[in-house]
Amino acid sequence: AQTVTQSQPEMSVQEAETVTLSCTYDTSESDYYLFWYKQPPSRQMILVIRQEAYKQQNATENRFSVNFQKAAKSFSLKISDSQLGDAAMYFCAYGGRRTYKYIFGTGTRLKVLA
Amino acid sequence: ETGVTQSPTHLIKTRGQQVTLRCSSQSGHNTVSWYQQALGQGPQFIFQYYREEENGRGNFPPRFSGLQFPNYSSELNVNALELDDSALYLCASSLRQGASNEQFFGPGTRLTVL
Numbered sequence: 001a002q003t004v005t006q007s008q009p010e011m012s013v014q015e016a017e018t019v020t021l022s023c024t025y026d027t028s029e030s031d032y033y034l035f036w037y038k039q040p041p042s043r044q045m046i047l048v049i050r051q052e053a054y055k056q057q058n059a060t061e062n063r064f065s066v067n068f069q070k071a072a073k074s075f076s077l078k079i080s081d082s083q084l085g086d087a088a089m090y091f092c093a094y095g096g097r098r099t100y101k102y103i104f105g106t107g108t109r110l111k112v113l114a
Numbered sequence: 115e116t117g118v119t120q121s122p123t124h125l126i127k128t129r130g131q132q133v134t135l136r137c138s139s140q141s142g143h144n145t146v147s148w149y150q151q152a153l154g155q156g157p158q159f160i161f162q163y164y165r166e167e168e169n170g171r172g173n174f175p176p177r178f179s180g181l182q183f184p185n186y187s188s189e190l191n192v193n194a195l196e197l198d199d200s201a202l203y204l205c206a207s208s209l210r211q212g213a214s215n216e217q218f219f220g221p222g223t224r225l226t227v228l
Contacts (some may be wrong), residue, residue, distance in 0.1 A: 004156075034215045045157075045219035052214075091156050095213025100170025101147070102213055104156030107205065 006105035023092030035093040118220035137205030146188040149204040164211040
């Protein structure tokens with residue numbers, strides 16, 4: 001069975017600084033996707049970034065980038081130039097290409113300090 | 115383009131009752147998934163519907179059931195409510211079935227079982 005682990009329940013970052021959120025996963029599948037979702041206090045989950053496992057290049061979306069280490073089964077999210085609006089719960093999620101569900105981690109609460 | 119909507123926003127029920135939660139998918143999406151998110155936890159996959167058929171299910175008992183309608187709106191029904199069913203229930207729609215496709219989440223329904 002697939003698992004997703006987020007070992008940092010809470011992180012803090014100063015505005016304009018950089019922070020990295022960690023995620024590890026376990027799977028026996030070779031073809032899968034990894035996601036980072038953001039859940040602000042208003043509750044609606046929003047996709048931040050997506051990585052396809054067969055792509056070597058790390059995904060980037062503006063200030064958000066990932067460090068995908070397939071062999072180590074590690075998928076961290078780096079947020080550069082942190083903004084107050086980045087404060088939220090961040091969930092790492094796994095999706096196998098042939099499965100019909102996501103596996104979510106327990107989340108990391110990110111606080112951004114002014 | 116209308117996003118994913120859910121109703122009601124909040125609901126209070128007593129143990130043993132039955133509840134129906136509703137979800138309207140984003141326009142053009144034929145796949146809907148339901149998740150249960152307990153307080154302080156990541157979402158847990160309940161099931162996914164594609165073109166009115168259930169095509170994947172998580173570790174939830176049969177008293178959790180669903181429907182998808184021809185317009186791709188969906189219902190989650192929970193019978194014989196238990197205290198542990200208290201949670202935020204999230205609906206997510208996607209263009210196609212399969213966990214590789216981006217899911218768009220609704221704001222959720224907060225269910226409290228007394």
